[in-house]
Amino acid sequence: MVRNELYITVPSFFRCPISMDIMRSPVSLCTGITYDRSSIQHWLESGHDTCPATMQILPSKDFIPNHTLHRLIHLWIRSGDCSSPASRSTLMTSSSVIMSPRQVGSMIHEIETDGRDCAVLLSKIVEFVRYSDENRRFVANFDGFELKIVGVLSKTSAAINVLEMAISILNLIMEEDGAKERIHRLIIASNPNCLSSILSILENGSLNSKIESARLLESLAGAVEAKRVIAETQGLLSVLLNLLCFENDDLRDAVLSCLIATSATRSLKTQLVQFGLVHVLSKTLQEPTISISITEKSLKLLALLSTTAEGRLAISEEPKCAVAVVEKLAIKGSKAATEDGLVVLWSMCCLFQNVKVQDEVVKNNGVTKILVVMQRDCDGHVRRMCRDLVKILKLGYKDGLGRYETQTTHIMPC
Template sequence: MVRDDLYITVPSFFRCPISLDVMKSPVSLSTGVTYDRASIQRWLDNGNNTCPATMQVLQTKEFVPNRTLQRLIQIWSDSLHHQLHSPPSPTSTLPSKDQILVAISELQTRADNRFDSLAKIARFAQESEENRDFLVRTECFVPLLVGFLDNVNGGVEFLEQVVTALDLVIGKMEDREGLKNLILKRPGEGDKQSVDSLLLVLQQGSQAAQIASARVLKSVAVDVESKLLIAEKEGLVSELLKLITPEKDPDLVENCLSFLVAISSPRRSKMKLVRLGAVKVLSKLLSASNMSVSVTEKVLKLVETVSSTNEGRSEICEDSACVAAIVNKVLKVSSVATEHAVTTLWSVCYLFRDQTAQEAVTKANGLTKILLLMQSNCSPQVRQMSADLLKIFRVNSKSCLSSYDTKTTHIMPF
């Protein structure tokens, strides 16, 4: 039964300029104007050689299907069917799905109104999971946003809107490989500027936009290739290191750390972090008093990661404050933080026998921490590494080590 209270407005972009009806099979002429296939075919069959809307002489009478517009019309039609057969909902100031489809169409056709259209879409996406699903199902939407990252003339403010909208829907995308291919430069595809734009937002954007940019970058770091492509972008890692200082907003710091963790697994990425002074930056964070558990865990994870390289271990060992801060986090934050901290200490003190690091651990009362850890309900891996550390510090053989099977094989945890 059709509802009497539903007033239906057909987006003007969906109407054929000839018949004024909603297009069933939209096709575009060489002039860029789109018509319904049946209407324009009749026009051409009657001997006309001009575009009906612009009256330009056609260089060719061939036309191509407008798949994007056809998909938008289909989604609008499905949405309309749902509204006609669902109970009325309270009046809302949020844009409707019809209005959002119009906004998406205007993003493609009206450069003068793109900022307002993106703001409307962002408000719509923020409202609910259902709305974000709707936007992702609109197949042209995400490629359209990425296209603005590649070719943008609206300045940083417009980029902020693009990145914010992209961040809102990116979590709903299942095809991360496709998203990676859209955003990252691929051989033979020309010079894409997506990562440049995301870096510009990190450098000059608002705090919320910086967070969105870091989240988008993390979302496309899905394999070794993408992690290296992102990490090797000139200026990107150094900018992120500037943003993870104790003075910055905790949400910004955590999202930047999450991204750095995501791209740090390849050896070249680790080396770049070390070269750019990541150890000193992370040491300052570990010494801060206001860090959350999740931030501390991510900092220690990065420290553990760089400790798997000779250069990273050297930097850690030369910074006695860093070693002391690592010791201080054992048994104090969480089991995850403790495991990252112990793995780092095991790496520099036991595996690579650095005397400076061993002295720093001793001065920081690390032996007591390790003994307490051995008596706690820690994981087998942490217990083995703790036992290895105690051997290095010449703990009496009649201590807690006597009950430990020293023949157990230990696998290096990275």
């Protein structure tokens, strides 16, 4: 009787100052105050520019994970007697993490695509699968689990938060043995409902759920049939392109990866060109603080688009596109960016001999960059592209190359 009335006093610094619940993912603002990630994200995405605890104006809205506090919270949870109902109920947000497999199995059976308690059950399952690899393996191997979650995602009338949680769960278990193939088959079979729900999240969901949706689409695009389904989903490609204009590198990175995985067929590349992807990539490459990852993926997409007539025409007609590519040649620490940049220039200047692009390359010191790349320990195909580019640019623009050679005689084209 006494044990049923016991309760646990939660240390105050384990609680989020906003929700007052135990922090699941503690992160610290530049003010030094720590919050639960979901709470502070909701605060900032609601338009606030202050620290909730101090009300100071935030010079930066970035936050960093508080790994030390995260470990302390989990050590505290594990050190207590979490086996009793009383203990579990007092751990609040951590209660779903310490549920027994039997309890989780019972919740999975209760999931209904249109049930009133679906959101509550899904939120508990999200926390359970986030907690450990063992938990993810358990739910991924639970008979019919993926079918239940894809069933939720295919319910286009479901609330946006329910769809977001379904996406989170699918992403979390995707890498478990055999789960990816099963999820792919179920989503493709539900066409077009699941893709419509993903589109809805990309348009109206939270920032994190948009990133997770793009990652799920990237995974799906590995299947040939899925590429067709993605291409046929009205409005999906245009929404993805619009997301590239967001000032969030994590989102742009996820979308670029998704588009690369999707762009395997000529028809999809043509659609992307028609939607204005070359213009978006050109502007992205001209950003002064662009990350290496986004640079690499932007150039990879340009290289893919340059294999189509529509893509080459768009590249030649886009002001400063060739200049932006030249600027990214020989970028430090990125062999991929250099190679894909050369593919774009080689395709435009050598294979299809676009005079307009040739002129832009020479005018913007492109020959210098190409010769520098040749001096590096590069692969044979890269060296061959450099050699071809130097030859064709030298033939058409001897003066431009001559000016360079008189200043750097130690670099000679092969």
